[in-house]
């Protein structure tokens with residue numbers, strides 16, 4: 001089953017054509033790796049597929065919904081419920097504990113009682129082996145732990161698809177491997193789709209598909 005469909009995606013920054021017409025389909029439960037040199041447009045593409053940025057041309061459908069035809073407020077709600085993000089630098093809020101960071105997308109989404117959000121966050125942190133770390137601030141966690149908290153946060157609203165931009169780029173090889181295995185475990189157990197931009201060839205080889213981006217085009 002097709003989860004995401006992108007057609008003719010273009011993005012310019014001034015005179016610079018960063019994306020030159022990208023077509024892509026992602027299946028439900030599929031793990032797709034995107035590799036390619038720095039400056040190829042990978043992060044720009046991920047931001048658009050994840051609805052954080054709008055293209056200058058082309059269209060993106062997620063679950064058959066044309067996302068950029070939604071009003072801004074509807075799009076924000078859709079994004080919060082359907083899409084998760086993991087970045088190279090975890091982007092955890094420094095003044096909040098691991099548990100509070102993981103709860104954040106639930107508070108933003110705003111429709112569930114706090115008790116339910118905290119229970120879900122606690123369950124996820126347990127699943128990711130962080131039960132003992134829930135009360136810690138990000139600065140009191142190792143790099144691998146911080147990234148697992150970011151994964152738990154991305155999972156809080158049970159998104160259909162998770163976009164990860166060089167998620168293991170800041171980890172040593174053992175922590176990177178653990179994180180990659182976690183993605184596959186989550187896909188197998190919960191059926192999330194993953195689109196992962198990476199320089200890690202081991203991960204790219206493990207993925208269901210390895211796509212190459214170069215100079216604003218996908219091959």
Ligand code: ADP
Nearest residue numbers: 013016018036037038039040041042043044045
């Ligand atoms: P990658 O993730 O593959 O390294 P990016 O998508 O980050 O590539 O960037 C692609 C190109 O777009 C680069 O030349 C970069 O300098 C340019 N670029 C990215 N974001 C912006 C921006 N906000 N304003 C201007 N140029 C940008």
Ligand code: MG
Nearest residue numbers: 042043044165
């Ligand atoms: Mg990038």
